[in-house]
Amino acid sequence: MTAKQMLRYGLTRWRKPRQRFEHPVxxxxxSWVSSYSAAEYIVLDPPHRRTRPLPKTVESEIExxxxxxxxxxxxxxxxxxxxxxxxxxxxxxxxxxxxxxxxELVALTEQGRHSILRGLPAYTDPLPRRPRRRRGAYYMVLGxxxxxxxxxxxxxxxxxxxxxxxxxxxxxxxxxSKMAHFQLESLDLLELRGHKRIPFPEDExxxxxxxxxxxxxxxxxxxxxxxxxxxxxxxAQRKYGYAGVKxxxxxxxxxxxxxxxxxxxxxxxxxxxxxxGFETIAPAMLTFQEQVEKFxxxxxxxxxxxxxxxxxxxxxxxxxxxxxDPSHVIDYFWNMAAVLGIDYHYFLCxxxxxxxxxxxxxxxxxxxxxxxxxxxxx
Numbered sequence: 612m613t614a615k616q617m618l619r620y621g622l623t624r625w626r627k628p629r630q631r632f633e634h635p636v637x638x639x640x641x642s643w644v645s646s647y648s649a650a651e652y653i654v655l656d657p658p659h660r661r662t663r664p665l666p667k668t669v670e671s672e673i674e675x676x677x678x679x680x681x682x683x684x685x686x687x688x689x690x691x692x693x694x695x696x697x698x699x700x701x702x703x704x705x706x707x708x709x710x711x712x713x714x715e716l717v718a719l720t721e722q723g724r725h726s727i728l729r730g731l732p733a734y735t736d737p738l739p740r741r742p743r744r745r746r747g748a749y750y751m752v753l754g755x756x757x758x759x760x761x762x763x764x765x766x767x768x769x770x771x772x773x774x775x776x777x778x779x780x781x782x783x784x785x786x787x788s789k790m791a792h793f794q795l796e797s798l799d800l801l802e803l804r805g806h807k808r809i810p811f812p813e814d815e816x817x818x819x820x821x822x823x824x825x826x827x828x829x830x831x832x833x834x835x836x837x838x839x840x841x842x843x844x845x846x847a848q849r850k851y852g853y854a855g856v857k858x859x860x861x862x863x864x865x866x867x868x869x870x871x872x873x874x875x876x877x878x879x880x881x882x883x884x885x886x887x888g889f890e891t892i893a894p895a896m897l898t899f900q901e902q903v904e905k906f907x908x909x910x911x912x913x914x915x916x917x918x919x920x921x922x923x924x925x926x927x928x929x930x931x932x933x934x935x936d937p938s939h940v941i942d943y944f945w946n947m948a949a950v951l952g953i954d955y956h957y958f959l960c961x962x963x964x965x966x967x968x969x970x971x972x973x974x975x976x977x978x979x980x981x982x983x984x985x986x987x988x989x
């Protein structure tokens with residue numbers, strides 16, 4: 612994995628390993644469990660096929676990545692109990708008793724797993740000979756992209772909400788050693804039944820009596836369903852009292868405070884949007900409660916980036932227009948919108964060089980913006 616790819620997932624500390632190791636990787640945890648009598652594999656969802664409607668766009672044709680993902684096979688998903696597992700690194704790499712890293716917690720494909728793992732010191736450095744032994748049972752609130760708002764909510768918090776009722780009461784939660792406000796507040800929304808949170812030091816190797824994990828890695832393609840978001844959305848509305856607010860606000864999500872996908876002609880974009888009744892907000896600069904409030908009121912959302920994750924709080928029937936980077940087309944929010952009952956639109960922007968960052972900045976073609984808004988409002 613390149614340094615730019617690491618930045619894309621929100622990893623802020625990267626270093627070249629002193630000596631590179633290629634630790635073994637387990638690509639089929641179910642098969643491993645079948646040969647290890649002390650482990651348990653609990654099926655959450657059977658394999659099935661899913662079809663989703665294509666997104667809407669003013670482009671002459673829909674991007675192939677959307678077309679290929681509109682109908683696909685969803686793999687089996689399971690909660691796995693692993694005695695004697697070890698955990699290491701900022702992203703919580705899980706290691707089986709035989710020394711294999713669990714690849715299905717990293718990415719959906721073998722190629723993707725190796726690409727990510729080869730850039731992580733937690734994988735490429737040798738394992739310490741004497742891990743720190745921790746008694747008890749644990750579930751990881753850790754994973755690839757744990758420091759990124761969108762990835763943390765979607766891949767980690769949503770996974771936990773899916774299984775919290777199935778975890779034994781004594782299970783403790785391994786959380787980042789230094790938690791951001793959005794991490795604390797989003798976890799607080801869940802009814803965690805008193806599961807104790809244990810900060811995990813990223814520079815240590817822990818050997819646990821028991822570790823619970825969900826495989827394969829959470830992906831919008833395989834797990835996004837209406838029920839997937841329902842519990843989280845309803846908990847936010849109960850806590851902050853926004854269940855009955857008017858849904859008539861039009862938001863433009865600025866990224867001027869971010870490091871990539873910033874709109875280089877934002878002043879011009881704002882002038883156009885203002886004529887359609889849009890107001891500008893910066894999700895990264897809002898408290899978590901303010902984000903819940905703003906997006907609960909949304910009629911239309913325009914922009915890109917992790918702030919779009921907040922559409923989970925928006926009402927069914929809301930509309931989203933995403934600015935897309937043609938060199939890195941994201942289908943993540945299209946999948947979300949499809950199951951939330953949100954009308955999703957996109958168009959491709961012009962790429963602007965952004966030296967040193969994983970992704971470019973964007974120049975928004977005004978003709979596409981106007982045409983897309985007319986399409987949205989027709």
